[in-house]
Amino acid sequence: MSAARELLDAVRAELAPRDAENRLAPLIAGGTAPRSVFAAIAAEEMHIVPSDWRSLHTLAARCDGPPARSYFSGLASGEEAALARLAPLAAAAGLDDAATRAYEPRAGCQAYPAYFAWLALNASPGEVAVALTTNFGAWGTYCAAIARGMREHYGFGDDACAFFDFFATPLPDDDAVAVVQAGLDAGTLDRDAARRYARLFQSYELMFWNTLADAA
Incomplete structure (x- = not known):
């Protein structure tokens, strides 16, 4: 097993016990969350996704090697x-253009993309790859549970669930392992920093969901 794979597996194992701290996903999975929560998710994500897109391009521009880029x-x-999959979710949740423009994002929901932007500027690409890959597992699990709950309890169709379906499918992590290994080989990846970034990333992820749970 490569050193990169060992590091990723170790960080996943360290953070996995916190997955149960998401208080919104179980409510949706069980059909007890108010329907209005889906409009809030869509509105928050319309701010988050473009921000994350810019952060990822910033990281790509900072990378020296083609694999990381x-x-x-x-x-x-x-x-x-x-x-592109957010618009059908917003429409199905009753969020029109005027409501989207009028929506005021919650600080607890926007802390995640704000921290991602900080990482894009301050962390090494390999360290960010550890944080991202670790978080993807939890995010995908939440999305799968939410998509099921939307269909089973709220009557949403495939178009409305497509955003969550898209992220529910696990990504192969071979490319991430290569980026992490390159960072280890070059001496630009600090293992302690990578663990710290992953822990904070997961904390901000949970803050997103629990902020919405508190408002529901």
């Missing part, structure tokens, strides 16, 4: 694809 550019393309 391709990794972050590919993730940015995924954010662009996700943005």
Whole structure:
């Protein structure tokens, strides 16, 4: 097993016990969250996705080698694809253009993209790859549970669920492993910093969901 794979597996294991702290996903999965929460998710994500897209392109521009540039550019393309899937969710949740413009984002929801932007400027690409890859597992699990709940309890169709379906499919992590290994080999990846960034990333992820749970 490569050193990069060992690091990613270790950080995932360290952070996995916190997955149960998401208080909104179980409410949606069980059908007890108010329907209005989907409009709030869509409105918040309309701010988050473009920000994350810019952060990923910033990281790609900072990378010296083609594999890392391709990794972050590919993730940015995924954010662009996700943005196209937000409009059907917003429409199904009753969020029109006027309501979208009038919506005031919550600080607890926007802390995640703000921290991502900080990482894009301050962390090494390999360290960010550790944080992102670790968080993707939790994010994908939440999205899968939410998509199921939307269909089973709220009557949403495939178009409305497409945003969550898109992220529910796990991404192969071979490219991320290569970026992490390159950082380790070059001596630009600090293991302690990578763990710290991953922990904070997960904390901000949970803050997003729990801010919406508190407002529901």
